[in-house]
Amino acid sequence: MKFSRTTSATGTTQYIAEGESFRYMAERAGKEWTLTLRRLETVAGIRVAEPGTPYWETTADTLSLCKSIATEFEALGDDYRSADYGHRDRVTEAVLRAYDTTITEGETMAETKTETTETDHAATVEQIEANIERASSLAEAENAEGLAELNKETETLISSLPSRGRFEEWGRPAVTFAALKKSLRGNMRQASQAQAKPEPKAQVVKAEPIVPAKYTDFEGVEELVTLGAERVAEGVRLHLRTSEVAQEIAKVALDIARSIPNKDGNPDIMVTSQQARDAMGALYRKAGEGFERTAANEKALKSLQRSVQYFRGDVRGEFLKSLDGDSADAAEDRAAFAKVLENKPEDVAPSVWVAKQYGTALKGQAEIDQEEFEAKELGSGAEGESEQSQAVSVDEKLRTFAKRVRADVVKVTVDDFEQASDETKEAIRQELEETYEALKAMIKATI
Structure with missing residues (x-):
């Protein structure tokens, strides 16, 4: 039975597998692991787990043991008869088999060894990243002894990863093991360095506002992530018209970005903050839970992601243009950009000024492409073109060039x-x- 690693809406790592009648889910709970069994039912032709109280739940010391218990329970089958197993119920028999250490060489149990090398690596990387998070706390508390022990344990885990090949896992970009190990070691070194404590100041200064560390701390963002994920999953499952779905997702993405401040405390419409990037990553990971992992669906998802990126500039431009309106919504949106608009000249429209401060344009790539297409259809090379139209054409050409150069530069490090x-x-x-x-x-x- 194959377990798939995924991330819940709350950011918790889970391992999920489905059998004939049950869904099995393992997740970390402190130092232990929890295994939950839920019976499956069919609703509108789709198999879903029954809500409410689970069929059975237990804890184990390791992820491997959770998977082994689940595998043994599934192997015993729904036609299990306790009379054939010393009148032990199915869950008891599954636990006994999973804990059994007296299996002789050559004797087999149903899928006694279920973990693949790939899963082992994923679990190792997860443990390393958990250690890195813990190192920051130990460093802050100046717990040198605990930090040294944790560094030793983490280095052992990192060294256990292969030196060749690539680490590929759902929800993460593929990376070579060599690069991954280098990155993990660097993160561990950085986390282990205690932050210098600021010198006490003689005078009372105004405290800076505390910026939430996670995207889920910003009001409404988690709901927007869920909404966007559901729309992505629906588009992938039903193979809807990509351009229409992409524009909807681009609008949700902008709403998410507007809900999160950038480093200057202004709406992060350019998605430069880590929290905004994390939110978009969570959106696509959550969407992946809503459709079957097939080659066709993977291709559809990548195509949709590219289309969302294509339309983001247009959606942002339309939103910025709306700042010039007289409606209550426009006034409320302008209020969010109060710091940006403080020094705006009277003869400059809010949309133009905000776009300039963010280094973006009021036209996106889709709109520019459409104008170029229409110009070709109408014969853009005809004589009599005014100097003004030529100037506009040059401006848009340079803006597009600058955006494309930056897009290419950030692709490499x-x-x-x-x-x-x-x-x-x-x-x-x-x-x-x-x-x-x-x-x-x-x-x-x-x-």
């Missing part, structure tokens, strides 16, 4: 270059230097 071969570094160095000089000249022309 310095670590990628450091891991590249010497041959590759030598081959691209001259191209990068020439590009750098060209960009410097362009920047100079904007001054």
